[in-house]
Amino acid sequence: MKKSLCISVLLMAVLLSFGEKARAQQDPQFTQYMFNGLLLNPAYAGSKGVTSFSGSFRSQWTGFDGAPLSQTVSFDGNLNKTLAGGVVVSHDRLGAQRYTEVSGNMAAHIQLNRKTRVAVGIALGAAQQVLDGTKLTPAERDDQAIPYGIERAFRPTAKVGAYLYSNLFYVGASLGNLFFYKNDIPVAPTPHLFLTAGGVIDLNKSLKFKPSFLLKEDFSGPAAIDLNAFLLFQERIWLGGSFRTTVNLLNSDTYNPNSRLGNAIAGIVEIYATPRLRFGYSYDFSVGDLTNYSSHEISVGYYFLKSVYGRMLTPRYF
Numbered sequence: 001m002k003k004s005l006c007i008s009v010l011l012m013a014v015l016l017s018f019g020e021k022a023r024a025q026q027d028p029q030f031t032q033y034m035f036n037g038l039l040l041n042p043a044y045a046g047s048k049g050v051t052s053f054s055g056s057f058r059s060q061w062t063g064f065d066g067a068p069l070s071q072t073v074s075f076d077g078n079l080n081k082t083l084a085g086g087v088v089v090s091h092d093r094l095g096a097q098r099y100t101e102v103s104g105n106m107a108a109h110i111q112l113n114r115k116t117r118v119a120v121g122i123a124l125g126a127a128q129q130v131l132d133g134t135k136l137t138p139a140e141r142d143d144q145a146i147p148y149g150i151e152r153a154f155r156p157t158a159k160v161g162a163y164l165y166s167n168l169f170y171v172g173a174s175l176g177n178l179f180f181y182k183n184d185i186p187v188a189p190t191p192h193l194f195l196t197a198g199g200v201i202d203l204n205k206s207l208k209f210k211p212s213f214l215l216k217e218d219f220s221g222p223a224a225i226d227l228n229a230f231l232l233f234q235e236r237i238w239l240g241g242s243f244r245t246t247v248n249l250l251n252s253d254t255y256n257p258n259s260r261l262g263n264a265i266a267g268i269v270e271i272y273a274t275p276r277l278r279f280g281y282s283y284d285f286s287v288g289d290l291t292n293y294s295s296h297e298i299s300v301g302y303y304f305l306k307s308v309y310g311r312m313l314t315p316r317y318f
Contacts, residue, residue: 046084
């Protein structure tokens with residue numbers, strides 16, 4: 001069992017970092033990120049103009065020993081016409097690694113014209129990282145890279161972002177893991193850059209089309225790109241899909257152009273049971289060497305109050 005888990009953990013590290021050091025911390029991945037932008041960008045806080053709650057649970061590569069399990073909850077709302085705040089709590093487990101983070105978010109929103117706003121935000125928090133060496137079996141004796149017991153470390157976290165948005169489009173950029181550390185913590189975090197954009201196009205009175213994309217760059221391996229497309233029916237049901245692949249933007253030596261380990265196709269459905277309550281489900285089908293392992297993700301969102309500052313409660317496109 002331990003040998004199987006060790007093999008799984010090592011392989012998972014390779015898949016996530018594409019050849020970078022296995023002790024590099026990667027941010028958790030969520031397919032339904034477009035329904036809760038606060039996970040990626042602190043400037044998203046308050047952009048809906050309402051107080052909202054969101055939660056997500058993701059089981060990645062189900063059936064693969066040591067596969068990632070990720071959970072997150074978030075809460076955000078407007079403090080006044082300009083300022084907004086929020087809280088994000090996330091937990092991620094990958095084989096022998098565990099990562100828990102709590103962060104507070106603040107954003108300032110500026111009205112550019114009647115329909116468009118721009119926001120800048122910052123998130124500050126703390127994280128606990130755990131590496132359980134008892135779940136690993138070293139390939140060689142006295143392997144210094146694998147601890148004999150459980151290693152724990154606490155560290156501060158920081159993220160900054162900017163967000164330009166209206167009821168019809170959005171563009172966002174954020175940079176996370178801003179603190180740098182020596183090798184005295186179990187899993188070294190790496191900076192992450194996120195670029196997002198999307199829009200909504202009216203097809204007819206009851207049908208809308210929403211294309212979007214997400215670029216994720218960790219500066220230590222190939223970048224990942226999510227290409228998404230949704231149809232919105234009667235302002236209540238989102239049906240769509242996503243394609244995830246990798247590209248070599250920074251000429252990484254670890255990039256293998258023939259590898260499809262990071263590729264996936266996802267089907268996504270989001271339903272507004274009421275104007276305030278949202279449920280979502282996504283199914284990821286891996287393309288390439290992991291075709292036997294799929295990923296499942298569920299989400300829920302709730303909007304507490306009518307809009308007081310900024311945008312209306314409905315529709316909520318971003």
